[in-house]
Amino acid sequence: IATEHRPIEKTKGINGLDKLIIRDRHGRSVEVYLYGAQVTSWKNEKQEELLVMSSKAIFNPPTAIRGGIPVLFPQYSNTGPLPSHGFARNRFWEIETNPPPLITNCSSHAFVDLILRSSDDDLKIWPHKFVYRLRVTIGVKGDLTLTSRVKNSDTKPFNFTFGLHPYFAVSDISEIQVDGLSNLDYLDQQKNRTRFTDHEKTITFTSQLDRLYLNTPDTIRIVDHKKKKTIVVHKEGQVDAVVWNPWDKKVSDLGVEDYRRFVAVESAAVAKPITVNPGEEWKGLFQAYVVPSSCFNGKHDSKKSCIDHPHILKT
Numbered sequence: 001i002a003t004e005h006r007p008i009e010k011t012k013g014i015n016g017l018d019k020l021i022i023r024d025r026h027g028r029s030v031e032v033y034l035y036g037a038q039v040t041s042w043k044n045e046k047q048e049e050l051l052v053m054s055s056k057a058i059f060n061p062p063t064a065i066r067g068g069i070p071v072l073f074p075q076y077s078n079t080g081p082l083p084s085h086g087f088a089r090n091r092f093w094e095i096e097t098n099p100p101p102l103i104t105n106c107s108s109h110a111f112v113d114l115i116l117r118s119s120d121d122d123l124k125i126w127p128h129k130f131v132y133r134l135r136v137t138i139g140v141k142g143d144l145t146l147t148s149r150v151k152n153s154d155t156k157p158f159n160f161t162f163g164l165h166p167y168f169a170v171s172d173i174s175e176i177q178v179d180g181l182s183n184l185d186y187l188d189q190q191k192n193r194t195r196f197t198d199h200e201k202t203i204t205f206t207s208q209l210d211r212l213y214l215n216t217p218d219t220i221r222i223v224d225h226k227k228k229k230t231i232v233v234h235k236e237g238q239v240d241a242v243v244w245n246p247w248d249k250k251v252s253d254l255g256v257e258d259y260r261r262f263v264a265v266e267s268a269a270v271a272k273p274i275t276v277n278p279g280e281e282w283k284g285l286f287q288a289y290v291v292p293s294s295c296f297n298g299k300h301d302s303k304k305s306c307i308d309h310p311h312i313l314k315t
């Protein structure tokens with residue numbers, strides 16, 4: 001399906017699993033497995049990898065792949081009766097060649113549309129017919145944008161919780177801070193989701209951290225002091241955010257030193273589940289882009305490489 005305008009290569013990834021590679025004309029690329037609709041690579045124009053895969057990632061369905069950006073649906077973590085993080089990350093998605101129009105102000109041609117429909121087996125564990133459409137785009141400014149559309153194709157309303165779980169590459173977990181969440185309430189997921197208020201100016205990492213921040217601003221920043229780069233995470237349609245690094249917690253399919261190389265800053269909808277009425281559709285946007293940290297401290301003389309929230313979702 002590679003054409004001049006839709007530069008998508010369909011290939012085989014690890015263990016022969018179907019993988020798509022999206023490239024733009026600046027040499028940026030994104031790789032997506034149909035298994036889980038999981039983004040496993042995002043490279044900028046210099047071929048630098050911006051996401052992390054676990055050195056022990058298992059590409060063996062039905063095991064979830066550790067790393068990249070898992071899609072957590074229709075249940076975030078263990079907040080309900082389903083397996084942890086729902087089942088979308090354990091399903092084979094399909095390419096949708098002719099999806100319903102998605103109205104955005106993004107003129108990029110470097111995108112792919114994936115689709116997951118509830119199967120009979122899914123209906124046994126989650127009795128709600130749905131269609132989940134995910135568009136993965138390399139934006140014109142090099143941003144990685146994931147647009148989710150969840151349609152209720154059933155006869156009764158349903159609720160779901162949700163998250164997109166990026167493993168963002170950082171120089172070293174001790175060299176970064178996460179900004180934009182101070183003075184907010186969070187549920188500490190290491191303490192039975194007890195509610196606290198974050199009085200710190202910024203989040204730094206010295207041990208395991210697993211927090212669900214409630215009602216956050218749409219934009220959160222990961223400042224990497226060593227790289228002098230900031231990853232900007234922008235979300236719409238999901239009010240919560242998770243910040244996670246396992247540090248020395250045992251995660252069986254994560255290499256012992258892997259935690260040093262990533263931070264998860266997730267867009268999420270957990271505290272207030274999303275309700276979708278029959279025939280209706282919920283839309284959510286997740287966007288990440290990398291800019292020089294100087295964009296935020298007034299020292300940047302050229303605005304050129306500083307992207308200003310490229311909102312693309314129009315409803």
Ligand SMILES: O=P(O)(O)OC[C@H]1O[C@@H](O)[C@H](O)[C@@H](O)[C@@H]1O
Pocket residue numbers: 064077084085165189210211242244266
């Ligand atoms: O091991 P999993 O199911 O992929 O989950 C990874 C992590 O995902 C995060 O979203 C949760 O906050 C953590 O509690 C969890 O450990």
